[in-house]
Amino acid sequence: MLVLGIECSTPQASVAIGSEQGVVASALVSRGATHNEFLLPAIRFCLDEAGLGYRNLGGLAVSLGPGLFSGMRVGVATAKALAQTLSVPIVGMASLDLVAYEVRHTSKTICAVLDARRNEVFYAFYRPSPGGIQRMTDYRIEQPGRLAIGIASRPEEVLLVGNGALLYKELFESAGPVVEVAGMNQSFPNACALVELALPRLYREDFDSLYDLRPLYLRKSAKRIEWDRIRQSRSA
Amino acid sequence: MRVGETLWASPEVATEKKPVGEWDEETLVLGIETSCDETSASVVKGGRQILSNVIVSQGELHGEYGGIVPEVAARAHVEALSPAIGEALLQADATFWDLDAVAATRGPGLVGSLLVGVAEAKSIAAVLEVPFLAVNHLEAHLYSALLVEPDATFPAVALIISGGHTLIVHAVNHGAYEILGGTLDDAAGEAFDKVARFLGLDYPGGPEIDRLSLLGDPAAIRFPRAMMNEPGFDVSYSGLKTSVINYVRKQEASGEAISVEDIAASFQQAVVDVQVAKTMAAVEPAGVDRLFLVGGVAANSGLRSGMAAACEAANVKLTVPTMELCTDNAAMIAACGRAMLR
Numbered sequence: 366m367l368v369l370g371i372e373c374s375t376p377q378a379s380v381a382i383g384s385e386q387g388v389v390a391s392a393l394v395s396r397g398a399t400h401n402e403f404l405l406p407a408i409r410f411c412l413d414e415a416g417l418g419y420r421n422l423g424g425l426a427v428s429l430g431p432g433l434f435s436g437m438r439v440g441v442a443t444a445k446a447l448a449q450t451l452s453v454p455i456v457g458m459a460s461l462d463l464v465a466y467e468v469r470h471t472s473k474t475i476c477a478v479l480d481a482r483r484n485e486v487f488y489a490f491y492r493p494s495p496g497g498i499q500r501m502t503d504y505r506i507e508q509p510g511r512l513a514i515g516i517a518s519r520p521e522e523v524l525l526v527g528n529g530a531l532l533y534k535e536l537f538e539s540a541g542p543v544v545e546v547a548g549m550n551q552s553f554p555n556a557c558a559l560v561e562l563a564l565p566r567l568y569r570e571d572f573d574s575l576y577d578l579r580p581l582y583l584r585k586s587a588k589r590i591e592w593d594r595i596r597q598s599r600s601a
Numbered sequence: 602m603r604v605g606e607t608l609w610a611s612p613e614v615a616t617e618k619k620p621v622g623e624w625d626e627e628t629l630v631l632g633i634e635t636s637c638d639e640t641s642a643s644v645v646k647g648g649r650q651i652l653s654n655v656i657v658s659q660g661e662l663h664g665e666y667g668g669i670v671p672e673v674a675a676r677a678h679v680e681a682l683s684p685a686i687g688e689a690l691l692q693a694d695a696t697f698w699d700l701d702a703v704a705a706t707r708g709p710g711l712v713g714s715l716l717v718g719v720a721e722a723k724s725i726a727a728v729l730e731v732p733f734l735a736v737n738h739l740e741a742h743l744y745s746a747l748l749v750e751p752d753a754t755f756p757a758v759a760l761i762i763s764g765g766h767t768l769i770v771h772a773v774n775h776g777a778y779e780i781l782g783g784t785l786d787d788a789a790g791e792a793f794d795k796v797a798r799f800l801g802l803d804y805p806g807g808p809e810i811d812r813l814s815l816l817g818d819p820a821a822i823r824f825p826r827a828m829m830n831e832p833g834f835d836v837s838y839s840g841l842k843t844s845v846i847n848y849v850r851k852q853e854a855s856g857e858a859i860s861v862e863d864i865a866a867s868f869q870q871a872v873v874d875v876q877v878a879k880t881m882a883a884v885e886p887a888g889v890d891r892l893f894l895v896g897g898v899a900a901n902s903g904l905r906s907g908m909a910a911a912c913e914a915a916n917v918k919l920t921v922p923t924m925e926l927c928t929d930n931a932a933m934i935a936a937c938g939r940a941m942l943r
């Protein structure tokens with residue numbers, strides 16, 4: 366089965382087409398074009414270069430974030446529309462899972478950290494398991510300083526991965542000698558990992574409902590936060 | 602072969618597409634509208650016949666904030682659009698593969714919300730290998746008039762009046778428009794909403810003022826009619842809004858009774874007087890005998906009856922869309938997209 370993967374939740378956007386034999390085509394960009402400008406031409410490029418058409422696709426995979434709101438929406442909206450038009454199944458995966466998956470061959474506890482801007486990071490903890498990773502916590506949003514304290518209090522060695530880990534590298538490294546930060550090449554969620562992780566779910570028929578699929582925002586809109594605060598102070 | 606593989610194979614439909622230029626009254630266009638707080642999808646045949654027009658309103662989501670919140674709107678569009686498209690095709694008894702083109706609003710509107718509709722429309726068009734049409738939302742409002750009356754045509758003068766816009770346009774032909782005038786500050790619908798909020802009415806305020814005005818005396822308070830007697834076709838509503846606020850404050854200070862119904866009726870009458878006068882003044886110089894009253898505020902009963910009376914007196918043919926086509930909807934996007942195929 367050929368699967369198209371779309372990842373748009375960070376400043377780096379990527380698309381990939383692959384099957385159980387591996388990725389057959391991919392494209393990636395992290396500056397210049399907006400995600401909206403990049404996406405369809407990149408998919409067209411991958412299809413053309415691999416000698417494929419849209420109708421050869423048997424499934425869609427999309428990264429749901431957490432990440433940048435506008436990018437996630439473009440990715441999810443595009444994936445949904447493609448799946449709906451082709452009437453193929455769709456699966457959504459978390460961006461943090463994709464980043465953690467890149468360092469699955471470690472023996473340490475993995476903490477995937479993505480930049481959420483406004484001095485916050487999205488993160489989740491994982492443990493490596495045979496052939497993959499196992500998530501141990503919810504997807505969360507936190508100030509990097511507080512996450513560093515949380516990491517320092519853990520007894521085991523922790524491998525941090527993701528652009529959020531790199532952005533606050535010094536802060537995390539100062540949390541203790543048991544912390545290691547993975548390099549630049551694994552710092553963004555990638556559509557190739559997305560395709561790889563989505564395939565088993567598609568074969569299991571563990572599909573997501575097209576109509577219910579939505580990005581993982583984790584953060585309320587600024588207006589919502591303000592409104593909740595006003596309401597709280599009123600009821601207090 | 603594994604389970605699931607053939608089950609989900611894409612339909613093997615002959616995709617003999619019409620060569621560009623061969624668009625006729627059978628042409629099917631899927632329209633998508635996500636510029637503000639309505640998610641809408643529609644299938645229109647031949648640019649005139651509405652096969653479906655699904656509108657999902659987010660009104661309740663924004664009600665508690667007393668206005669539209671862009672981030673809330675964008676999130677709601679992502680959730681509502683795919684089901685709306687599915688329903689629009691179902692109601693039209695069509696499949697994706699029957700479509701000849703896909704049209705979506707490109708603006709003006711909320712950037713984050715527009716992006717959702719454009720992304721989905723472009724994706725659908727890419728798979729189907731049919732044209733994607735980026736439609737101007739204000740131009741599309743003109744087509745809501747063409748959708749309600751089979752013999753309505755350009756040229757015409759149009760008043761496009763909504764929460765975001767107040768424009769008087771000379772629509773010469775498809776794609777050829779001259780803007781004659783507009784608002785120098787608040788859009789008419791914005792003035793309605795602001796006055797309604799000041800009076801403590803429920804959101805959205807426009808329909809509330811319209812409802813209350815039927816119970817009040819439109820001549821009770823003489824609010825100013827800014828720019829009504831000046832040349833040109835521009836209007837201004839911020840002064841009117843301030844007069845309402847000053848009036849209420851003055852009455853309160855002197856301990857006199859306030860009738861919300863009278864205020865609503867008098868305020869609405871001021872807007873109607875100005876807008877009808879300015880629009881009618883544009884008809885003769887434009888050399889047309891047709892007027893389109895379109896946009897969300899065209900649903901206002903005072904404006905509808907005021908404009909109808911003025912048009913009757915001046916022997917001008919007036920076209921006002923149905924309530925459903927006055928609000929933001931995808932049928933007008935599809936119809937406008939169809940015209941762009943010419």
Ligand SMILES: [Zn+2]
Pocket residue numbers: 738742763896897928929
């Ligand atoms: Zn509108």
